[in-house]
Amino acid sequence: MAENTYDAIVIGSGISGGWAAKELTGKGLKTLMLERGRNYEHIKDYKYGTKPPWEAPHRGSTTKEQQEKYPVIHRGWAANEAVMDCWTNEQESPYTEIKPFTWWRSYQLGGRSTLWGRQSYRWSDFDFEANAKEGWAVDWPIRYKDIAPWYDYVEKFAGISGNKDGLAHLPDGHFLPPVNLNIVEKDVAGRLKKYYKDQRHLINGRVANLTEAIPGRTQCQFRDRCWEGCPFGGYFSTQSSTLPAAVATGNLTVRPWSIVTRILYDKNTKKAAGVEILDAQTNQTYAFYAKIIFLNASALNSAWVLMNSATDVWKGGLGSSSGELGHNIMDHHYNLGASGTVEGFEEHFIYGRRPTGFYIPRFANLYSDKRDFSRGFGYQGSASRDAWSREIAELNIGGEFKDALSQPGNWNIGMTGFGEILPYHDNKISLDAKRKDKWGLPILAMDAELKENEKKMRTAITSEAANMLDVAGVKNIRTWDSGHAMGHGIHEMGTARMGADPKTSVLNQHNQVWDALNVFVTDGACMTSSSCVNPSLTYMALTARACDFAVSELKKGNI
Amino acid sequence: MMNRREAISRVAILLGSTVIGAELFVSGCTNAHTEQIVLSDTQISYLNEVGETILPKTAASDGAKAANVGLFMKTMVADCYSVEERKVFFSGLTELEKASEKAYDKGFISCNAEERKKLLTGLDAEAKEYRKKNDLLQQKEAERQKTSQASGKPNYLKKTVPAHYFAMIKQLTLLGYFTSEAGYKSMGYVQVPGRYDGDVTHHRA
Numbered sequence: 001m002a003e004n005t006y007d008a009i010v011i012g013s014g015i016s017g018g019w020a021a022k023e024l025t026g027k028g029l030k031t032l033m034l035e036r037g038r039n040y041e042h043i044k045d046y047k048y049g050t051k052p053p054w055e056a057p058h059r060g061s062t063t064k065e066q067q068e069k070y071p072v073i074h075r076g077w078a079a080n081e082a083v084m085d086c087w088t089n090e091q092e093s094p095y096t097e098i099k100p101f102t103w104w105r106s107y108q109l110g111g112r113s114t115l116w117g118r119q120s121y122r123w124s125d126f127d128f129e130a131n132a133k134e135g136w137a138v139d140w141p142i143r144y145k146d147i148a149p150w151y152d153y154v155e156k157f158a159g160i161s162g163n164k165d166g167l168a169h170l171p172d173g174h175f176l177p178p179v180n181l182n183i184v185e186k187d188v189a190g191r192l193k194k195y196y197k198d199q200r201h202l203i204n205g206r207v208a209n210l211t212e213a214i215p216g217r218t219q220c221q222f223r224d225r226c227w228e229g230c231p232f233g234g235y236f237s238t239q240s241s242t243l244p245a246a247v248a249t250g251n252l253t254v255r256p257w258s259i260v261t262r263i264l265y266d267k268n269t270k271k272a273a274g275v276e277i278l279d280a281q282t283n284q285t286y287a288f289y290a291k292i293i294f295l296n297a298s299a300l301n302s303a304w305v306l307m308n309s310a311t312d313v314w315k316g317g318l319g320s321s322s323g324e325l326g327h328n329i330m331d332h333h334y335n336l337g338a339s340g341t342v343e344g345f346e347e348h349f350i351y352g353r354r355p356t357g358f359y360i361p362r363f364a365n366l367y368s369d370k371r372d373f374s375r376g377f378g379y380q381g382s383a384s385r386d387a388w389s390r391e392i393a394e395l396n397i398g399g400e401f402k403d404a405l406s407q408p409g410n411w412n413i414g415m416t417g418f419g420e421i422l423p424y425h426d427n428k429i430s431l432d433a434k435r436k437d438k439w440g441l442p443i444l445a446m447d448a449e450l451k452e453n454e455k456k457m458r459t460a461i462t463s464e465a466a467n468m469l470d471v472a473g474v475k476n477i478r479t480w481d482s483g484h485a486m487g488h489g490i491h492e493m494g495t496a497r498m499g500a501d502p503k504t505s506v507l508n509q510h511n512q513v514w515d516a517l518n519v520f521v522t523d524g525a526c527m528t529s530s531s532c533v534n535p536s537l538t539y540m541a542l543t544a545r546a547c548d549f550a551v552s553e554l555k556k557g558n559i
Numbered sequence: 560m561m562n563r564r565e566a567i568s569r570v571a572i573l574l575g576s577t578v579i580g581a582e583l584f585v586s587g588c589t590n591a592h593t594e595q596i597v598l599s600d601t602q603i604s605y606l607n608e609v610g611e612t613i614l615p616k617t618a619a620s621d622g623a624k625a626a627n628v629g630l631f632m633k634t635m636v637a638d639c640y641s642v643e644e645r646k647v648f649f650s651g652l653t654e655l656e657k658a659s660e661k662a663y664d665k666g667f668i669s670c671n672a673e674e675r676k677k678l679l680t681g682l683d684a685e686a687k688e689y690r691k692k693n694d695l696l697q698q699k700e701a702e703r704q705k706t707s708q709a710s711g712k713p714n715y716l717k718k719t720v721p722a723h724y725f726a727m728i729k730q731l732t733l734l735g736y737f738t739s740e741a742g743y744k745s746m747g748y749v750q751v752p753g754r755y756d757g758d759v760t761h762h763r764a
Contacts, residue, residue, distance in 0.1 A: 052740065052750060059631075059738035063638040182757025222752040349762040352752035388737040388746065396683045397729070398676060399617040405737070406620060406745040408762055483705075 006032040006253070008550075009275055009290040011260045011305065014111025016523040016539040017296035018238030018246075019154070023547035024294070025251035032288055033246075034258040034277060036297075037107030040086070040114070042239035046229025048082040053225070056081050075102050076488065082228045086115055092438040100485035101446035103300065103492075109256055110238035111298065112490070115227045118208040118235050118355065119380065120160045121533035122151050122171045126366065131529050134374055137328065137423040140528045141500045141509035144171070150541035157245075158236040158540060159214050162206030170203075170361040170533070176211045178204035179220075183348050184383035184411050185358050188472040192360075195471045200363045205356035205380065208236035208537075216244060224353035235355065257281045259439060263293060263519060265310035265318055271518045271559065272309075272318075278439055292518045292550050292559060296543070299329075299524030300429055303495035304444055306506075306513070306521075307431055319496055319506040319513045319521075326430055328423035328497055329448045330530035332489035336458055336481035338465035339414030340474035342383060349408060350385065357382030360415065360468070362532055364460060373456040375422065377532050379465060381415025413474055417461035420532040422453055423494050427486070448486040458484075491535050493527035511546040518559040520546045595649045597637050602652060603629035608668060609655070610732040612675045620745035623736045631735035632728075644721050651724020658682060679725070686723035693720045 007029035010020045021033045039045075048056055058081045062074070066084050073079045073087045088105035095103060106112045125144045132139035148171070155174040163178040181189065181204055189202035209220040210233075220234035233240035246252040257280040264287060266273045274289035295302045303326050307317035319325045362376035363369055386409030395401040427448035435443050450458075462479040469477045499505020502514035507526050513519040522543040524535060531538075553559045598606070610623030636648055658681075659667040663674050670678065697720065722730075736742040747762060 052743075054738060054740045054743060057634055058639060059734060061635065061639050064641060065638075180755055180757050185757070222755045223750070347760065349759045350755075350757055351759045352749075352755035354755045388733065388742075397613045397679050399615045402614040402622070402736075402745070403617055403619050405733075406747075 004287060005274075005289040006030045007290060007554075008032070008292045008294065009034065009288055010294045010296060011275065012036075012111060012296035012298065012302075012523065013109050013238055013243075013254070014106075014296065014298060014523070015113045015116070015238065015536050016543045017111065017294070018113060018242035019540050019543040020294040020296055020520075020522065020547055021246040021252055022242040023544050024292075024551070025246045025249040027547070027551045028249075028251065029292075029551065030251050030253075031246070032253045032255060032290065034260055034275070034288075035109050035111075035254065035256045036259040036280060037088075037256065038109065039254075039256045040109040040239070042233070042243070043229070043231050046231065047085060049225060049229030050231045072102060073104060075485075078104050082225075083115060093443070094435065094437065095443050096432045096435060096445035098445055098447040099449045101448060102485045102488040103446070104487075104490050105298070109254070110243070113237040114229060114239060116237075116536060117534065118226065119359070119534040120155075120158075120162075120206050120208045120537040121359075121361075122173055123147070123531050123533065123538055124169045124171050126169045126362075127529065127531040127533075130375060131423075136374070136529075137425075138497070138499045138501070138504050138528060141498050141505075146509075147538070147541050147545065150545040151537065154537065154540040154544050158208055158241060158537075159210045159217070160206060160208055160236075160537070161204075161211040163204045165201060165203045165361075167201065167203075167361060169366055173206075175206070179207060179209065179211060179354050179356050180204070181358055182350055182383055184342050184345055184413060187345075188342075188383070188413065188469075188474070189358070191472045192468055196363075199367070199369070200360065200468070202358050202360050205359045207356040209355045210234055217241070220355060222352035222354060224355055226355050258286075259441070260297065260305055261285075261308060261441065263295070263305060263309040263318055263516070264289075265313065265516060267313060270516065272516050278441070280439065283439065291554060292520065294543075294547070294550075295519060295521045295525075296523045299492040299495050299527075300444060302521050302523055302525040303429060304431075306496060308442070310516075314515070318519070319515055321515055322502060322504055322506055324425070324497060324504060325506050326495050327425050327428045328494040329427045329429055329446075329486070329492065330421045330423055330494040330527065331486050332418045332491045332530065332532060332534075333421055333450055333454050333458065333484040334416055334418045334489050335484045336462050336479075337379065337381070337414060337416040338462060338469055338477055338479040339412060340469050340477035342411040342413055342474055345411050348411075354382075358415075364457075364464075371457075371460060373453045373460070375420035375453070375457070375532065377417050377419035377457060377461050379415040379417050379461075381413065383411060383413040386410050386412060413469065413472075415465055415469075417458075417465060418489065418532055418534075419454060419457045419461055420530050421450065421486075423497070423529055424448075424451060429495060446486065450484060450486070454484075491524070491530070493524040493530050493535060496521050496525040497528045498526050499528060510549045511542060512559075517553075518550075520550055522546045594642060594646060596645065598629070598633040603627075603633055605629070605652070605668065606632050606728065608675075609679070609728060610736070612672070612679050613729055613732045614736050615672075621741040623732050626736045626739035626741040628732050628735035628739070631739070632731045635731055635735075641721075644727070647721045647724050648727050651727065654724055655682070655728075682725040683729065686726040686729070689723040690726060693722075696720055 008024045008031045010033045013035040024031045062079045088107045128140045131137050162175040164172040213219045217233035258277040260275050264273045306319045309318040314320045360379040362378050364376040388405040390409050429444050431442045432445040496506035498507040511520045511522045606629035607624045610628040614623040616622035
């Protein structure tokens with residue numbers, strides 16, 4: 001047993017798991033990090049990121065075989081030759097869609113941290129107070145002031161580039177210099193500012209790409225090939241950032257191929273004693289023990305682990321006493337926006353390929369802006385010149401055609417909306433009693449959908465996008481709305497929410513499971529509402545904050 | 560995540576329609592054993608000639624043959640095409656020869672550069688007509704999908720009508736060329752730009 005005993009166990013190695021490992025090892029705790037998938041080593045295992053793009057045999061396309069094996073990944077842009085090995089094998093790990101649900105998973109070291117979009121925004125009190133002000137769901141047990149110092153802390157280490165825009169609803173942070181807007185975006189920003197009298201803003205995307213080197217990492221080289229794996233460590237991932245720091249302490253043990261099947265709950269101490277794992281390769285079961293456990297398996301799988309734990313005490317699993325475990329699942333709804341063409345900049349070109357674009361922060365239901373729905377939405381977008389995959393009038397084949405396509409085409413601009421989804425008790429996940437995965441483990445059933453508030457918001461998202469482009473002088477404006485299945489935003493949240501009352505929430509204000517205070521959940525599962533900004537930076541901050549609390553409680557003998 | 564829309568348009572949108580074979584999964588596994596799957600070396604050389612007519616070497620840059628688009632087509636047609644699409648593609652090679660015989664009483668390879676260009680320009684027009692007709696069918700299919708999704712039933716299977724064979728050849732030529740080393744070079748591609756400047760006076764990608 002001694003060799004299977006650590007001070008802390010971290011379940012999962014993605015953005016929040018990596019942070020938990022870094023913080024706990026940094027505070028001197030012997031820590032075991034469990035990853036259910038393969039090892040995925042920085043640089044060495046980046047299959048295409050270190051090669052020129054023309055060496056990918058299908059130049060990004062996926063094969064018929066991959067299309068058949070990964071139908072969920074093929075519901076959108078995630079299906080790219082360069083990263084297919086990073087996505088979860090859908091045949092081995094199925095899930096049930098009671099209602100349409102798109103779940104893009106990466107079961108490998110680092111989780112989705114090598115694949116993420118890297119957009120990094122702080123929440124504000126407009127977000128933390130929204131539930132309470134509207135009497136919706138439950139109140140967050142924390143406010144901006146509780147998390148602000150932790151945003152500072154994680155931004156400094158992760159390296160977030162951005163501009164200080166001075167917006168109360170999108171607080172500034174500890175930023176590296178921003179990634180620049182291009183000339184068309186600057187022009188549009190100026191026109192929006194003037195027309196909307198400084199009530200709407202087009203700002204530099206705030207992104208976890210380094211615009212200056214930080215210790216151990218090189219600055220972004222503007223290749224725009226992040227998710228293929230960056231040999232420069234130019235963006236934040238577990239591999240480039242938190243893992244090397246955790247390893248350097250000498251306190252970290254990483255065990256890949258380790259599917260945590262349950263948390264071992266001790267009825268007498270009312271705490272977790274450790275975890276049970278199934279080795280994904282050998283099918284052997286092992287137990288590991290620790291004083292504290294950080295559950296960072298991603299929102300849905302963290303709920304899954306809890307549902308499978310302590311079922312002899314609570315039928316619905318650890319944390320189910322509130323009746324909220326697996327409920328209130330949220331996401332950001334998107335797949336809609338507007339685009340158009342821009343004239344007058346034909347003599348202006350771009351050098352380099354950015355890992356981001358512009359951001360238009362929320363304006364709906366803020367200050368004097370009132371809508372027929374609650375909460376808000378933001379937009380991510382960019383202006384660029386058409387590339388070779390365009391049609392050229394009058395030219396069909398031949399040398400002139402080729403030479404014309406080799407040059408940049410018209411300027412265009414497009415933006416995609418990301419809207420807040422309210423927490424609804426009946427948007428939920430549960431264990432499917434009938435189906436099992438490759439290892440004979442129960443699988444999840446998804447039962448969640450957009451409701452009236454989100455649908456009303458979607459109408460506003462497209463019409464406001466078109467309005468803004470129109471005001472900015474953009475031509476040939478078209479809007480699109482391709483519909484949104486829950487999960488497709490890849491921002492799953494809320495399945496084990498934080499709250500002030502154990503009767504209505506799974507976690508307390510320090511991310512402790514009310515029913516087992518030495519178990520901390522700090523990934524998307526903990527979210528009480530969803531805001532409309534990308535959530536990962538908030539998971540980082542909540543994780544660092546919870547680790548600090550956990551270690552101080554441990555020292556005091558409270559857990 | 561950033562630039563999702565851009566990512567889609569960059570990878571999938573080609574000549575106003577999705578890249579053939581890179582569409583959402585279309586089920587249709589018929590008896591594949593009797594069908595040709597892999598292009599022969601002769602067919603690869605042939606398609607390099609066709610490709611060179613579509614994107615020839617110019618003073619500015621190399622052409623499709625230098626990028627070996629024929630070999631690229633071999634990989635794509637074998638790995639990424641559906642059985643249905645492959646059928647259209649391979650019978651298209653015969654169709655192309657027939658069209659050449661009809662116009663010039665000789666096969667494509669025996670035609671001179673001018674004849675080749677004229678022939679393929681005609682086929683390109685034919686393919687565009689064909690697409691126009693199919694767009695209407697696709698639109699109806701899209702509406703059906705919408706109704707089906709609105710009813711709450713998961714339905715992501717997208718039935719598409721295979722493109723005209725020349726559209727396939729042209730798309731593969733463009734994709735094969737502009738994503739090859741020669742093609743990237745033609746666009747002034749810099750592998751490691753090192754910085755971003757959103758307003759320069761000369762184009763370099």
